[in-house]
Amino acid sequence: MGFGKTAGKSCVQQVKRTKMWYRLAPAFALAQAMVLAIVLAAVPGTARAQNYTFNSVKVEGNQRIETATIVNYAGLERGKRVSAGELNDAYQRILGSGVFQSVDLVPQGSTLVIKVSEYPTINIVNFEGNRRLKDENLEKIIESKPRRVFSPERAERDAAALAEAYSQQGRVSARVTPRIIRRSENRVDLVFEIAEGDAIEVERISFVGNRAYSDRRLRRVLESKQAGFLRTFIRSDTLIEDRIEFDKQVLRDFYLSRGYVDMRVLSSNVEFTRERDAFYLVINVEEGQQFKFGRITTRSEMPGADAGEFQEALKIKPGVVFSPSLVENSIARQERLAVRKGIDFMRVEPRITRNDRDLTLDIEFVLTKGPRVFVERIDIEGNTTTLDRVVRQQFRVVEGDPFNPREIRESAERIRALGFFETTEVDAREGSAPGSVIVDVDVAEQPTGSLNLGGSYSVSDGFGVAIGFRESNFLGRGQRLSFTASTAQESQLYVLGFTEPYLMGRNLRFDLDLGVAGRESSFATYDIERLFFVPSLRFPLSESSYLAVRYSYEDSEMIRRGDEVISGEVILNEIAQGNRTSSALGFTYAFDSRTTGLNPNAGVLLEFGMDFGGVGGDNKYIKSLAKAIAQTRVLNEEVTLRASFEAAALHWRSDVSSRAVDRFVLGPNTFRGFEPAGIGPRDLSNGVNDAIGGNYYAVARFEAEFPLGIPEEVGLRGGLFYDVGNLWNIDNVDTTGGVIVGAEGALRHVIGFSLLWDTAFGPLRFNFSKALRKEDYDKEQTFDLTIQAKF
Template structure:
C-alpha cells in the first residue's frame, strides 16, 4: 500500500507516478529536441503503421489510439507527436503518459487514474459528514481526479468560512488500495470561529452607529457570543447587509444613499475582525406634487388620483411609489381597463429637497399569459403555488404582478429556492411563466422554556407541519406546563379555503389553572373554528364560533372558601356556545411613515346559541407607536376596554368575567385589582363586567454597547375593573364593586438575548386600594431551543 499526500494548494501523486510523469516529459522533450537538430534522422517525418497501447485496464485501446489522431501510413512530425501526447494527457483519464516511436510502431504507455473506493471526512465536528458529502463533486466508484479533489477541498473550506471559520483548512489525501483503487480522505482542521469585534460606520450623520447596527444581520461579538452565530464574518451576509442598509435609508427619503465600501480588517491579535462600512447618506427628500395624468380615454385621471394615499410633504419612499402603482393597477382592473400600465415620472427639486411624482396611465402591449409551468415541486401541489398568482392563463400579462407573485411564492417558506421567469410563448402576444422551485423541510419540533411571576417556570413542547401533505395547510400541536397552568392545543389552518384568500382555522384543546389569587381552581375544554379574510390593504375580519365547557373547583389546599366562590363552584360544569367577530386595522408595518403606525381591534361575541350561558361581550384595543430622536426612542400608547352584558336567567361566574393580569395592567398580581369577596376571612378576586386600561411606554438606549442588547424603559399605567351585575353575591362581603382608578409608574430593563427576550419591570402603585394585591417586580422570559 502506498500513500500519496496532497496540500490545499496542490494535489500530489505517488512517487512512482511522479517518476513516470518525469520520464514521459523527458522522452517527449528529447524527441522534440532531436527533431530540431539539422541533418538528424529524427528531423524527418515519422510514419507509423500501427499504435500499440500498454497499461490500460478500463479505457479501450481504440479510444486511446483515437486520442493520437495519427493515421496509418501518414507522415507525422515531432510537433504532431507532442500534440498527440498532450491530447492523451489532457483527457484527464491518466496519471501519466509516455509515447515512444519504434520503427513503424508507436508505443503508448499509460497509467490510469484509480477508482475512488471510499470518501471519508476526518476532523469535522461542526458540519456532519453527510452534509459535506452533498457539496463535493467527487463520488465513490468514479475515477479519481486530483484537480477535482483540490476543488472539492476549496469548496469545503468555503463552507466553513460561511460559518465564520475562515481559518479552516482542508487537505485531500489518498490511500492506495489494491486493483488500482484509492480511498479519498479530506483532513479537516476546523479552527475557531473568527468573530466580528466591532461594526462601525463612516459618513453617517442622521443615524447613530447603534441605530444602524440594529438594521444589519451581522452583529458584533457580545456577552452571548456562544449563542449568537451572526457575530461571525460571512461574506454573503455582508452583501445582504449592504442591501438592507440601502433599503433602510431609501425608505426614509435618502434617495442618494450609497454604500461606498465595506472593509474588513484583522485585529492586531488577528483573532477577530473589524467591519467598517463607508456610506454616503445624502439629503433627505420628501414628496412634492403628486399628480396623475391619463394617456388613454377609458381611464379618468381624477378618479385614479383620488385613489392615491401618499400626500405631498410625506417622507419619500420608493415602497410607497410601488404601492401606489399597485393600487392604481388594481383600480384599473376593477374598472375594466385592460393592459393598464402606470409609469412613475419623478422630477427632482434640489432647492427644496422634494421629489414630484407624476403617475402616467398608459396602455401596455397586448400580451396574454399563455400558461404557467411549475417544476421541481415533488411534495407541494401545483395549486398551492398557483394560489400565489393573482393572474391565470388567458389574463393580460403584468410584469409587476409576476414579481409580486414570485415574492409570495418565496415567502411561503416551503422552498429553499424559487425562481419565476417569463419568456415568449407560441407567439409574440403570448407569455409563458416558468416557476422552478426546490423543496425544503417544512416540519419543526420545538422545545421551550418560560418563566413569569404569574405562572412560575414552565416547559413548552411544539410540533408543527407548515405544508401538511403538500397542501399548504398547517397542522400543529403544542403542550405547555408550568407551576400553576397546563394547556394542550391541537390546531389546523387552511390558508386558502376554496382557492380564495380565505383562511380557515380550528383549535381544539383543554387547559387547567391553579389559581394563586383565590380559593378556587378551574379547567376548560374548547373548540374554536374561525374564518379570516382581508377587507382592505391594512384591515381584516375574523368570524368565529366558540364552544367551551368550564368548571370551578375548590382548591385542595384551601382551608376555607369565600361565600361567592362557593356559590359559583356549586354551579358545576357550564357550557358556552358563542358566535363572534374581530375587526383589525394595522398600519404599523405598511403605513406611509416607517417610524409610526397604529393598530385598532374591535370585537364582539354573542353567547346563547345553545349552551348554559347567554351574554354579549365586546372588546376594543388601540395601539399607537412612533420613533423619535433619529429612531433611538420609541413611544407607545395602548388603550384597552371590555364590557360583559349578561343576559341569561342564571348567574355569571368569575371565569366568565374579566380578570386583569400583568400583561394587561402592570404593578399588580393577576386578579390583583377589582371587586373582591372578603367573607370567611378570604380575599378572593371576583373579576368584573367592565374594565378600561391605558398604558404608556417609552423605550430608549442606555448608552451601553449595542451588542449587549440592553435597553431601558419607563411606563405609566392607569386602569379600572368594576361591576358585578348578575353575579350571585349571596353571603359575600364585597369590596370594590363600584371600582376606582389605579395609577402605576415603573421602569423596565429590556434584554434581547440569543435565547429570547427578557423584560424586567420594577413598578410602584401611586394610587391603589387597601385590598389590592400589589407586585413591585415582574420578570418575563421566553426561550426557544
C-alpha cells in the same frame, strides 16, 4: 623626457600588433564560417519536417481503459500520412482525457506504440481534522467521489472549495491539503487534511460620514455583527465577504427608504487588529440630503383609463418623506384598479422630477399600454414537503392571465412572508411561443415548528409554567396546528388549534380552537372545568383591514374544591348553579396600518368585536371588546414608543345571575404588575379573599423600548412601562351573604422596567414592576418572564 620614451615604446608595440592581425585575419574568418555552418545545421527549423505512416497502433500500460478507447482518443487513421504536429495533437488529446497520469507516443516503423500510465481510482474519500463542519456537509462540496478516477487538478479544486466553505464560516485561515494513500489494484484513498484555524471575528464595525443616523442604529441594519461575549452562539460576527456586499446593499436600501436618494457607500475597508486575531470593518458613506414628495399627478396614455379616477386611488401626499416602497404601493393600487375595471396590459410608469431647491421629488404616474404577454405556466421547484398549491395560492394570476411583472414580484414577497422557506427565487422566462412567459419558482424549505415556554413568578405562589407547540406548515399544506398545555398558577389548560388559511382555495381563513381547561388557582377557592369549541371565518376587507365571524360554544362548571376549603358566599351561590352552557355568535373587525401605512416607523391597530350569547345554551349576554394600539420610533429610530388602550363590557341578559367565569378577569398580559385576577371586585365573606370578576374594565398601557448602551450584538434592550387600569361593576350578581369590596372600582397605577433579550434560543422578556397605587385586597406580582424557543 621620461614621459616621451614611454609613449614611443607604446606606439611601436601597437604597430606590431596591427601587422600580426592582418596576417591572421583570413584564418580567423574561415574558422567563423565553419562554426556558423555547424550551428545552422543544428537548428530544428532548418530541418525538413518528418512524416509518419502507421499501419497499426499498439497500446501498453492500460488496465481499466479499453485499447479501442485510447486509439479513439488519439484520432489517427491507419495508413494515412501523419506529421509530427498531428502526432503531438494526438498526444494532447489522450492526455487531455484526464484519466492518464502520463502518455508517451513511440513510433516503431509502421507501428505506433502508445504507452500510458493510468490515474488510480479513488477507493474512499476521508476528511481529517474537521470539527466545525460534518463529513456529510463536506462531501456535498467536493467533486471527487469514490470509484471515480483520481485527478490531482480536481483534488486541488476540491481543497480550494473546502477552504472557501470554511471562509464562509469566518475561518479565513483554514488550510486544506489533499493526500493520497496507495492501495492495491491501482487504487488510492483520498484524504483531505483540514486545519480549521480560528474564527476571525469582526471586533468593531464603525462608520464614516454618517450624520443622520448613529453608528449604533446603522449596525442594527447590517447582517454582520460585532463580536461579543456570546460569540459562541453568534455566527454573524465573523467576516464573510459576501455578507459585507449584502450589508452595503441593505444600507443603501435603508437610506433610500428614508428619503436619502443620493446616498452612496463609498468604501468598505477591512483591517486586521494589531494582534491579527480579528478585523475592523469601516464603512464610508455619503448620506446626501433627505427628499420629500412634491406634486403627485396622474396622466393617462391608455384608452379607457381616466386619469382622475386613478389619481383618487393614490394615498401618498406632498410633504411625506420619499420612499420607493410608497411609490411601488401606489403603482400596485392603480394596476389593481385597472384589473377591476377590466383594462388589461396597463402599466404604470412613475416619472420623477427632482427639485433641488426645496428638496422635493415630483411624481407623475403615467398610465401606458404594456406588451400583450400572457402567463403560459408556473413551475415550482425545491418544495420537498410543501405542496405546490400552497405556493400557487400566493399568486393572483393563473395560467392564461395577462402577465404583470409587478404582480409576480408581489407574489414572490407573499411566498417569502409565509415563513416556510429559507430562500425564494421567482423569475420569468420566455415561453414556448411569442407573447408568453413561464414563471419559475425556486424555494428552499426551512423548519416551521416552534416550542414555547412561558413562566411567571409571584411572591405568594412562586413559579408557573406554560408549554406550547406550533407547526405553521402542517404536512406541507400551509395549515397551522398548535397545542398548548399550561400549568401556570396551578391551572391546567389544553388547547388544540387548527387553521386553514385558504378555505376551498379562496382567500378565506378558517380557524378552529378546541380545548379543555381545569383550574385550581390561588386567586379562587373553587375549581373550573371548561370545554369549548370555537370555529371562525376570516376574510380581508382591504389591504389593512379584515372581518372575522365566529361561533363559540362553551360548557363550564364551577366546582367546590373540598369541604376543608372555605369559599365566600358569592362563590358558593355561583357553584350552586352547576353546569351551564353558552352558545354565541360574534364578529371582530380589525384595522392595522403598522405594515402597510405610509410611515414605516409608525402605525396603529384598531380592533372591535362583539359576541351575542343566547343562540341556544343557558347564558344570554352581549359582550363587547375594543382595542387600540399606536406605535412609533423616535430619536433616529433608536427608541420605540407604544401606547395601547383596551376596554370591554358585559351586558348580562339571563334570568339567573352571571358567574365569575362569565365576567372579566385581568391577567399579566392585560395589566402588568398583578397576578391573574389580582385586581377587581372581591368577596371577603367567611374570611376569604375571592376574586369574583367584573362586568367592565379599561386599561391603558404606555411603554418605551430603548438601547442600553451596551454592544448591540449582546441583544439586550431596555424598556420602561406605565400601566393604569380598572375592573369594576357586578350588576346581575347574586351577592347574598357576601362582603363585597371593589365593586365601584378604583384606578391602579403600575410602573416597571423590562429587559428584552434576543438570544440564540429565542427572545426573552423580563418584567420587573411596582404598583404605585393599589387596593389592600389586590395581589401584586413584581416579576414575570416569557421565553420562546424555535426548532
